[in-house]
Amino acid sequence: MITVRYFAGAREAAGVTTEQLGGPTTVAALRDSLAGAHPRLTDVLPRCALLVAGARATDDAAEISDGVTVDVLPPFAGG
Numbered sequence: 001m002i003t004v005r006y007f008a009g010a011r012e013a014a015g016v017t018t019e020q021l022g023g024p025t026t027v028a029a030l031r032d033s034l035a036g037a038h039p040r041l042t043d044v045l046p047r048c049a050l051l052v053a054g055a056r057a058t059d060d061a062a063e064i065s066d067g068v069t070v071d072v073l074p075p076f077a078g079g
Helices: 008-014 029-038 042-046
Strands: 002-006 018-021 047-051 069-073
Touching: 002 008, 002 029, 008 042, 008 069, 029 042, 029 047
Parallel strands: 002 069
Antiparallel strands: 002 018, 047 069
């Protein structure tokens, strides 16, 4: 299982704070799965950073291993 944690606007769009998903998967497949499960994420998700095990995912083909936590972080405003 992969733990997905949502923050700020992503949490509001998803309607949940945390969820468990089957794994392993890829970054691209996870984005597709999240958008399919939470249609309101469709507008937010392209602007979000995904942190996979604490590191920013920059390659959509990168594998996400079972047991990993993924944080969905929208851009933050302010300073």
